[in-house]
Amino acid sequence: MKNSNPSGKKDKQMKKSSVVKFLFCAALPLCHLSATIPQDMAAAESTAKAPFPAESDDAVSSGDTYAEEVEEELIGEEIPETIDAPSSSEATSKTEAPAKKGEAPANLPREIAEPISAEGNPGVTETEFVPKEPAEPDSKIERKDVGLPGIEHELTQKYIQMYLGTAGKKILIQSLKNSVPYRPYIIQQLEANGLPLYLQYLPIVESNYVTTAVSRSGATGIWQFMENSMKPLLKKSAWFDDRLDPWKSTDAAILKLKENYARFNDWALALAAYNCGAGAMSKVVKDHPGKDFWYLAENGYLKQQSAQYVPKLLAIADIVENAEYHGATDILEAANLIEGKEVEEFDYVSTVGMLSFQQIADVTGLPKDTVKTLNQALFRRCTPAGEVYKLRLPKGYAEGTEEKLKKQGIATDAIIYTVKQGDSLWAISRKYGITVQDLCLVNGINEKSILSIGKKLIVPIFK
Incomplete structure (x- = not known):
């Protein structure tokens, strides 16, 4: 159905702009960082009508993430819809024909179809990538439990299919390559704080591990912090923006995730709260006592982005952790790029x-x-x-x-x-x-x- 909103064309142009940033950010010299800093960014998309809660001010990534904008353009119609959840607005029409299952869209940009350099990311090398056809799961290989319930849920399975398709696999492999300089530190900090290791894949959901990523709503960096969620660990001035620092923003994200888990005592709810805000999630939980994330998602009590957030993370974690089971040897190779890579140590000097x-x-x-x-x-x-x-x-x-x-x-x-x-x-x-x-x-x-x-x-x- 066509969108009656006259700004639909502008929204689509903004999506394409986000895709261009993803395609080139890995190779973008950091001297051009200032070009990616949002200035007078458009306000976040309007909140959905009831029964969805409005996002609260403590939402970290807020609505569509940078990574989701990239996926919308590259994979288009293949992005799963929330099961039985009412739509808050009519879908924007697409002039391009949707891709078939497991195939890249016909208009897939050359830059994503070919290797992308990760200049500026130490430890990442540019290698030729030839996508392999997705294989049937190998029943002889034991499938590891990633630690988050819901792997058999229909929406999670749809995301698994999407990321094992040609376009989705390219996004996932490049994201894993982008992660090489930072994932060892993230794993170290997750272990030190007693948090589940599948959280190392959350920046893929947020930003594809693109350090300069900026979403339409202004969420910035690999963890996609909004300005109003930066305190207490992150700062911004006319000279610097700590959201662009992968190490500082990791510390801030871990603190926020720990706070969410302490509040909800449930990782699926804590993760959805990272997206929509702990305040908004608390209201939903209060209105529907005793109901878990999957019930709230299936029955339309969460915004679509928040309802898709957990299944997407679960699908990515399952594919990477069980790449051999899925027959995805190319993903396994990308995931193993951090093997033997020690966490970098740094010195700090004060400048005046x-x-x-x-x-x-x-x-x-x-x-x-x-x-x-x-x-x-x-x-x-x-x-x-x-x-x-x-x-x-x-x-x-x-x-x-x-x-x-x-x-x-x-x-x-x-x-x-x-x-x-x-x-x-x-x-x-x-x-x-x-x-x-x-x-x-x-x-x-x-x-x-x-x-x-x-x-x-x-x-x-x-x-």
Whole structure:
């Protein structure tokens, strides 16, 4: 049925924009992080009508996740619908023909059909991927229990079919490749906090492990935190956004999941609450005492996104943990990329004032890409002006670094300058009493760069 909403076309364009980001984020140089930071993002989709609860302010990922937007575009009609749950709005019409079971859509972009580089993700290598036909489950291999009930539920089984299809498998394999630098740390923290290990796959549900992922509603990073759910562990300023830091956001997500479980004493409800908010979930549980997640999902007491959230995680966890059982050797290979990979250890140094990634690289002798990768929250490609910031470095690089950095030309303040007609790097640098080299270092450009009207430049102020 066609959507009578005149903004439907715009919504579809936004979906395609999200897909393009997924296709290229793994290869995206981190110097372009600022381009993915939401500015004046559109408000989240309106909440569904009763009987669905409104999302509460403590919802972490809120509604459609970045990963779900990618799946909607790449897999389209193959995404399972919630069983017997009433629809909150008419479905948006699609001009493309739906894909058949187990096949990629005809308009599958070239970039997802071919290997995707994971530049900036240490430990991830680009390898040729040739999808294998999904095999029948091997009854001779024992199927491991992933620890979350509901594997035989119809909706979970539909997601298993989807992720074992060609397009779904490509998304899952690339997500596992993206996870290599971060999953060892996540597993370590889950074990340290006594949480189930299937939670290591939750960032696949949220973001496909794309560190720069931003959803339509503004949820950001691999754990898809909304701004109103960042406290107490995450911060955001004009210089940095901790949601983009895979390590800091992991600590925050684990804290939130622990709080949810302590509140509901049920992992399925705790997970759904991560999506819709503990407040909203508490209201549903209070209105339907003694009912479990599956009852609430089947009878339409949860929003569609929240009702699909747990089955999707369960399907992904089952496929990865039982890849051999499912005959998915290519998924098994991707999952095993973290074998033998130790959890990285880091040193931290305090910076006071603005230092560019290039300056830090020059002082430490590290590649600039390594500085970027370890400090992804710094979307301006420099440490903040006018404040102390803890910079992450590889283990063994802290000794003497703080003193060396203090000897650099440190900007104690900065402004954001908007390029106007007739501006040049020379004219801007002369106006603010700095050198063209200073301007280029901070903004990651060279002296021959052409400035476009409206471009934002960081102008360091030295005192």
